Amino acid sequence: MRTRPMRAVLSALGIAIGVAAMVAVLAVPASSAQALHDKLAALGPNLLTATQGQSLTGGKAQLPADAVAMVKRIGPVIGAAATGLVPNTTIRRSDRISAEETSGVSVLTADPTLLDVIGGHLHSGSFLTAANENFPVAVLGAVAASRLGIDHVDPAHPTQVYLGGQWFTVVGVLDSMPLAPEIERSALVGKSTARALLGFDGHPTTVYVKAAESAVADVRAVLGATINPESPLGVAVQRPSELLEAQALTQDTYSALFLGLGGIALLVGGVGVANTMVISVLERRREIGLRRALGATRRQIRGQFLAESVLLSGLGGLVGVLIGVLVTAGYALSQGWPAILPPQALLGGVAISALVGAVAGAYPAMRAARLPPTQALA
Template sequence: MAHGFTLRDLLAESLEGVGARPSRLIITLLGTVLGIASLVATMGLAQTTAGQIAKSFDLLQATRVTVEPGTAEGRGGTERVTVALPWNSVERVENLVGVQRAALYAEVSPTPEVAAVQVVDPAEAAVAPPPVVAASPELLEVVAGTLTTGRFFDAGHNVRADRVVVLGKEAAERLGINRVSGQPAVFIGGRAYSVIGILDAVGVRDNLLRSAIVPIETARADLGLTLATSLDIEADVGAGQVVAHQAPIALDPNNPDSFKVKAPTPPSALQGQVAADINVLFVAIGVVALVGGGIGIANVTLLSVTERRGEIGLRRALGAKTSQIAKQFILESLTTGLLGGLIGVAVGLFVLLGVCLFQHWTPVIAPWVPVGGVFVGALVGLVAGTYPALKAARIEPVDALRSA
């Protein structure tokens, strides 16, 4: 009674067939692995590059100019002196072309004691006080901030040096304050300040969420503030470089070069950065695809060596040298790679033209790219055919003719 193959028999036969030619198995596996790796790398690199490009085009960073105090030579010319930002810096730059708004920012140092109650119980664990920063009323808009509750202080609070404070959400949590109704107060340097708002989020200057923010004139009057840390300017898109040049002149016409200015990346540099990100993406994809193509050529050439053992044996018996056999298969692989390079360049150019026509773009490609593509194709074929050619050259005539 005949019995059919069981699943176990089928598995055994499959494994035996797969392992019959280990070299071909390894090369085939490499081709599959590189194909999947190319797919995964394409998706991952595309998302990564998109993130890098998005970061490069961050609107907040592209419109942000920061001016900080610098140094200049003193009258005697023997020492450097600090050139401070004027307290009316906002008024000096707000009418410049390209400036949307500006805010003066200062970190109060040393940090005064900040507490929710005036008398602290020594038995309670000590909690580090939140840092205190001072700012002009325009800061909320300049840093693209939003409030959980309450309001930000205005020009009136600043001019009168009112004792009001806006808490960052983390500072508010540390002090146990979650609302402004009922006019809660915190004590800064022993003086009571009314909490008028709680900051929820900012586009820049994340440290504000951990800080207590007071009007800059209040900090000058009560906390001994003597030097502004920076002038933050929000400029129109594309006007960052112009504003960065004009702002120091408006602040101090006699020493404009003494300030430290941080400006957005120039458009040409940004273009180069984005182009470099995209080039890295597609070069990586191209390299993976080329390696996969080389594996394919090597696999086909190796298969050809196996199928032509009789021909190889006959040629060896008729006097062909091992080097001649090797050169024949290397030349075949080189021809395959060269042909693949020519076809690949043609297909690539047609795809480029098709996409540009569909998107109404102007096609741009360096003249050396098509020539380089053909050369790389030939090089891949040469490298891929080396191992099969060496294997063919090592075949003994007697063994080849016996197995033919």
């Protein structure tokens, strides 16, 4: 290996690439899963949403106007708040912009307690309160603010938007809300203002419910019947955290695919090591013959070439593990995730590479051991 360093490097390179791919494929999803777990813990896995389900006529069922008050009667419920879609209402930066240019931003009414229930945070400004919800003010979700070109609120020079044919003052911009993406793409106004200026009928379209973690399943089971006793099937109840978990399962599917590709790269690397060892046996026949003539047994010759093959693959595995760790750490850092390095992936990478080396070197080692000394010296 010292006399032919370039050949050793190229032979170990395939092993290193395969092991690096396998380590990264195992470690990156582990880092993503930990980040998802931390995110769910921070956002609250005890959040439920009740939305309009299908009515008997095939359309959307209407939620009662007093849905929030009815939900709060459930014992384990910690808090509840609602949003309501204001139909046929658009928001624009100016009245000079065409009404068709909505930028995909909808207008919702919101209760002042909404942020407390869904665990949301303000990026800038303030939220709807009892003091301002009766006035033409609006709070923008993160995506809505970006589409409207508003990144912060300046109290000295407040920004106004043209909403439903009225000028509204933007008093707040929200941070991202992974558990409530519909709020990210909306402008929020007070219910009283929406009734007076926008023709809102008072019926919510989504009710957010925060329950005790130990009783989430029980609250979910009775939520539909509590909101709409006459038609419980007209209420669609979901747990937003399950959607994020479903996304994680999708990522795991892709991880399995890439793990298979890493295994193929490792197999190709093993073939490369086997090819190198076969060539090495052919090139070193005189050396083998000389050692046999000096008393080396077939077992010693076989052990020499097998050890060389395992060492070659093992070094490739060590380099691959190092590359996989660097790739995982770099990617996790770029995504703001904790870098999780499963010990089984690190130790398994070296062990698998050594095993591949043993399998790849078995035939060349046996071939070298069977080589007669007289033929080798000739």
